[in-house]
Amino acid sequence: MSVFLSCLALVALLMVITFAVAIKAGKHVVIDVAWGLGFAVIALAAFVLGGGDPLRRVLLLVLTCLWGLRLALHLGRRVAGGGEDPRYEALLAKAPGSRDAYAFRMIYVTQGLIMVFVSLPVQVGMTTTGPIGWLGWAGVALWLVGFVFETVGDWQLARFRADPTSKGRVLDTGLWRYTRHPNYFGDAVIWWGLFLIAAEHWPGVLTLLSPLVMTYFLLAKTGKPLLERRLSATRPGYADYVRRTSGFVPLPPKR
Template sequence: MTSVSPLWATVVPAAEATGFDGGAFGRTLAFTALAVVVVLAVTFAIALRVGKQAVIDVTWGLGFVAIALTAFATSGGHGDALRRWLALLLTAVWGLRLAGHIFSRSRGKGEDPRYEAMMERADGNPNVYALLHIYLPQGLIMWFVSLPVQIAMFVEGGLAWVLWIGVLLWAVGFFFETVGDLQLTRFRNDPSNKGTVLDTGLWRYTRHPNYFGDASVWTGLFLVAASAWPGVLIVLSPAVMVWNLYGGTGKKLLEKDIGDRRPDYADYVRRTSGFFPWPPKPADPSVKHD
C-alpha cells in the first residue's frame, strides 16, 4: 500500500494505477446509507417526543459523523492510513462542533419557523409529510454530500500537495464557521443589539461567514479525496453543498427573512459581500441606522 507521506511528496505518478476496490466501496455505500436511516429514525422519534422537527438540525452534523465512522469501520484494509484518519477526524470535528452549536442555540426554544411553515402545508398524515418532505431530502443530501469522506477511505497514493491544500482549505472554512458563529452568538446575547445588523468581525467582510466556512470545509474534504484517483469523480458532492448554501435553503432564504424584519439590512447587503470574504464598500450616509 502506498503512503501519502512525506507531506511535500508526490506519492505516485499520475499515470500509475491505484488499487481502488469498487466492490468494497459499494458495500460501504450501502452501510453508510443504512447509518443515515438509523440516525434519522432516531431523530424522528425524538422529534415526536419533544414536539418539534427542528431537532433534525442538530442531527445534520451528527449524521455526517455517523457516516464517517461507518465508512472508516467498513473499509478496513483499504486506502492510505493518513488519508483515512484525516477524513474521519476532520469530519468528526466539524460535525460535532456544528451539532453542539445548534443544540446550544435552539435549547429551550420552540419550533423553527421554517418547519412550522412546512408543516402548515401538510396534507394528510403530518408525520408522513414530515418524513417525505423533511427527513428524506435531508438524508439523501447528507449521504450524497458525504461521498468525498466515504471514497477517501479507499483511494490510495495520489498527489500529497492536493491533499494538504484540502486540509488547509478545511481549516480556513472551520475558522470562518466557528468564529462567525461565536461572533453572532455574542451579538445576539447583547440586548442592546436587538433589531440591528451585525457588521463587525468576519461579518464585515461577508454576510455569511458560517456558510462560506461550511462550503470551504466540504470543498477541502473533496480535495482530500480527489488527491488520488478516482476521488475526483465525486465532484458533484461538494457542488451540491455549495449550491445549497449559496442559492438553495441557506443564504437565499435567510436573507429574505432578515430583510423583511430589519429595514437597515438592505444597506448592509449593498456594502457587504454576499458570500466570499471581501473588503466592504463605504456605508451610505443617507441611510439612517438605529
C-alpha cells in the same frame, strides 16, 4: 456490505431515531443537530470499512468529526432553548394529509439522502489506497480556512444575539463586515477541502458534485436566501448592509 450501503443504512437509522425524538419533543428542528452528527457517523463507518491509505483515512475522520460534532453542539444549544424553526412550520403548513408522514418524507428522508450524497468525498476518500500528496494537504489547509470562518462566524453571531442592546440591529463587525454569511462560506469551503483530499486519486474526482450541491444549497436553497428574506423584513438597516457587504465570498466592504 459496501461503504456506501453501510453509510446509507446508518443514516436511515439515525433519521428514524431523530424523527421519534422530534415527535416526542414536538419540534422537527432537532434534525439540525442530527445533521452534524450524521456526518460524524458516516465518517466513522467509512473509516472502519474503507481500507484505504491510513493517513488519508485518519485525516478525513478527524476533520469530518471535528466539523460535524462542533456543528451539532452549536445547533444543539440553540435547539434546546427555542421552539420550532419557521422553515419547518412553513413546510408543514403545506402538508396534504398527515403532517407527521409528510414531515418524515420531506424533512428526514430528504436530508438523509442529501447527507449521504454530500459525504461522498469522505466515503470514497476512505477507500483510496494512493498516498496523500500536495493536493490532499492543500485540501487540509482549505478545510482549516473554512473551519475558522464557520466557527468564528458562529461565535460572533452568538455573542451578538446574547447582547440585549443588539435587538433590531445588524451584525456588521468582525468577519460579518466582509461577508454577510461567514459561517455559510466556511461550511462550503470545508467541503471543498474534503473533496480535494479525496480527489487526489481516482475515483475521488468523481465526487465533485458533492461540494457543488452543498454550496448550491447554502447559496440558493436552505441557507442564504431564506435567512436574508427574514432579515430584510425584520431589520431596518439590513438593506444598507446588503448594499455594502459581499453576499458570500469575503471582500472589503463598499463605501
